[in-house]
Amino acid sequence: MSSSGETPGFFGGPDSNRQKFCGVFCPVDGSSDRRRRTVDFDALSSCRGRNQEQQVIDRQMDISQQRKVEIRETSGKEALQNLDNGRSDRLLIKGAKIVNDDQSFCADVYMEDGVIKQIGENLIVPGGVKTIDAHGRMLIPGGIDVHTRFQMPDRGMTSADDFYQGTKAALAGGTTMIIDHVVPEPGASLISAFEQWRQWADSKSCCDYSLHVDITEWHRGLQEEMETLVKDHGVNSFLVYLAYKDIFQLTDAQVYEVFSVIRDLGAVAQVHAENGDIVAEEQRRILDQGITGPEGHVLSHPEEVEAEAVNRSVTVANQTNCPLYVTKVMSKSAADIIAQARKKGTVVYGEPITASLGTDGSHYWSKNWAKAAAFVTSPPLSPDPTTPDYLSSLLSCGDLQVTGSAHCPFNTAQRAVGKDDFSLIPEGVNGTEERMSIIWDKCVVSGKMDENQFVAVTSTNAAKIFNLYPRKGRISVGSDADLVLWDPDITKIISAKTHNSTVEYNIFEGTEIRGGPLVVISQGKMVLEEGTLHVTEGSGRYVARKPFPDHVYKRIKARSRLAELRGVPRGLYDGPVCEVSVTPKTMTPASSAKTSPAKQPNQPVRNLHQSGFSLSGAQIDDNIPRRNTQRIVAPPGGKANITSLG
């Protein structure tokens, strides 16, 4: 997986992680020479004012005339310059309004070999380049869907959209990169699960992807695997589950240890936040009452239980000084907890998903079983119809930062596994295709956020948190050519009849949304134009991510330097000591002493909580020599005053 050969010299950052090139997309000889023509940014901004005025006039004319973008293919003599490939890797976008998370400006963009080569006015580009005339429309960095579960195995079934269908749907919605979750079976190796997912994705994915790895059980042996994943496989985020009792769920002590490991490795701790113990009890109670339909799912996963788990994971993350990322923020109270924690200074990020931003949980009571079941996901959609509005407000003000889709749909026959018991319904909703448009419609059209914030929450923040920035999430020279020409005026009605997912139900069925992608460019190639998709199965590359993302770890590093604790130098206690009976009151520290590794074979899943510390009895005395630097003979304040009163 060496990648040094393709690294452009001007861009030494995360770009060096590029791992795979597809056949269609091969480097052009001599392209490196053209780098010199890159327009530098300062020069660009100095002449911006004048140019902008012209652009504004241009745009107004455009709108009155036509709505389509013009795409000019090469013709005649110019075509000779593109001998290798009819469908050129070179692309010029003229007259676009480039929208990054910090600013918007008008410029042309020239890309080649899947990388943005030049940005500016009057670019000098080779002849015969395919040109898109944007007529002042917005050009945004392609969306990054931070949370998908394509092709996810569940009890012998697989979620309905595989990597091909899923990434196709993503591209259709303006998302040019996905980050999928690797879910290893408890007991299985993380690395082999990771390799399995790589294999599935490499053969099918149509857009760049990366992978989170879920920690579904915990013992110290996994620490090495995590280290390998971080160092050799480009994984910098791990998800732990506080729910799914007896399957994936970890205890608080395990979560503490996982977070400590994650912090040391420089990764981001993700958490599925629901109190699995309470959920299991509630499920039982609800079933006892004879409620077996999908409404039982939401009744047994109350909002409070989500908020409790978020609060707990924030506490553990604070204790371990580990950055925390809460996946699937579905309720007001969970979002509130995150917002409060951020105010107190915790490094925590919240991820609402398309479903929680776009719809609510009232459909669980639908009389149509299949429809109600299509909404089943965990944590569930909140039955409170004001939730989507509330979450989009928090997303707009920055209390929540990133949006995913948690796209993991199952078709109706698969859902019907739980037709007599809601707790058996496979969980997951669609949303990767609708994500960008839903957010535009709910947040930008309604005036809650501007276009820059839109870019931030759909792409840039994700790239920053997962250390992909500025390769992804930004339109700048040297960044990947993953771009979307966004049309704020398109209106569309979401329907399962027209969507790109394979499932029969779309949870946003009938929602009218404004705003959508006009042209989508992935890896420098147009994959969506004029409503037609041209995707290539297997063309997606795995994007490796480095540990210690600055966006997250700058603060963590500073704090870990501060957080040194010191003991109080005291003389040795020389008073009487009470006799203790033999059976000691097994207080907390016994945990490490109790779990002897030898016991492990008996309890493979449950008690893998081995502590790496060896603090059993004897060592306490070993600590005393450390005090030797203190003057023990004459303790501060005079000799042997230790037992005196006052």
Added chain:
Amino acid sequence: MSYQGKKNIPKITSDRLLIKGGRIVNDDQSFHADIYMEDGLIKQIGDNLIVPGGVKCIEAQGKMVIPGGIDIHTHLQMPYRGTTTVDDFAQGSKAALAGGTTMIVDHVIPEPGTSLLEAYDQWRQWADEKVCCDYSLHVDITHWDDNVKQELDSLIKEKGVNSFQVYMAYKDYYQMTNSELYEVFTFLAERGGIAQVHAENGEIIAEEQARMLQMGITGPEGHVLSRPEELEAEAVFRAITIASQTNCPLYVTRVMSKSAADIISQARKKGNVVFGEPITASLGTDGTHYWSKNWAKAASFVTSPPLSPDPTTPDYLNTLLSSGDLSVAGSAHCTFSVAQKAIGKDDFTQIPEGVNGVEERMALIWDKAVTTGKMDENMFVAVTSTNAAKILNLYPRKGRVAVGSDADLVIWDTDSIRTITAKTHNSAAEYNIFEGMELRGAPQVVICQGKIVLEDGNLHTTSGVGRFIPCSPFPDFAYKRVKARKQLAVLKAVPRGMYDGPVSEYSMSRGGTPSASARTSPTKQPVRNLHQSGFSLAGPPTPDDLPIRPAGRRIVVPPGGRSNITSLS
């Protein structure tokens, strides 16, 4: 010698007492009246009472007469590794009476795995022998199985216990899992008990303790460093979530930090039935002393949750107590000698936990909250006595000056000033964590069971006169709201036709949430996984056995026409 209930009140029958010219202070109002008591009960209240001749008369001269304090949380004579706390029931209740507290509620702590009833009997025996004032008992639930359920039943129905404490800390010892908490709370909600909780996240504490020791921090400062405030707040939050799910009234013992108190007051604003108990220590002092160079002094402050190192905490907690966000003040009196504390001289985790406070409780609250103007005298009575009586379902027998109530009274002197010191206190411990503190306000006369036990600074207590006061379940103070909510909280299923479309093949080997019920076979994990499902839904049932669905519904033609269930809507 044992006294069951108030029917067989012992030999003190001839005690007739009249308090003249006092100002009676209850939690709702204050008024001037004389009080006549006889046989340990208040018989008359009013002006110009007609009383038998030869009655002993106390001139109160306009001083406040308040209901005797109830210390709702003590650990007297608590066994600890073969020894006991230095204050036994005699010494401890004597200290209580000296401070104006005429009733204590002690915690029974059964060893995990042993019988609750036996432990209860043991505590009853210890207390009946020695205690100088009336008492009642909480029982701590230190493990959970079906046996415990039966014992709880009998404790509630026959033994007069209505409050039970569970621990979220002390990993591998007392600590309970969330599922167990859920089951305990559900059980108590049905039987009318109050769920008390020691709220700290024991799992994280264990990790932090190991880390501290590894760093070479072995002194008492390690105790507070390994139990940060946040862990207390987290556990309080979790306990409230579970209590709210199970619709069970919750009582948080030992509120020691601002953040824990905030969580409680937020929950109360949301309507949760939750009570918070700050203790004398958290209201009166802070955790800066853990860094004292005097090991023995630092160790004497060790208690769990620890005192907060934030010096503004006591003031904050006093404010919340005054505003009613915290309900009742206890002392968690549990004292050890220096020699006992020294068990942990090389390892702070071994230091026995507990502080003094039963004697100082009333005066300290008066000084911190009433003289500063945070609360009035009525609120003072509420937080030191009345609320506790209401929560324990002893009101109005205790916690109120009224005709028919027990003659447990205190004449409170608002102006006396005393300096607390271990030299003069009534506890047997060498250290007093409030050492040197000057407190305004003190009891002038204390009357317990109709007899004067403190007068002119002299204590006249008699070991063994204290009676066990049984508490009955379903205290109105907590359960009125809970009952009303129970009636509302009926969940209904959606009547649907049967799903008649295709069903995927699936294996039970692994999955999302669902298999929880199928997976936990009751035989394998006896203690931990009490979560046995009552259903037999393991295999996919055939479509025609659906007895669970409401029988009254027309299933043949589902609402909206036939078989439209799989069609796209």
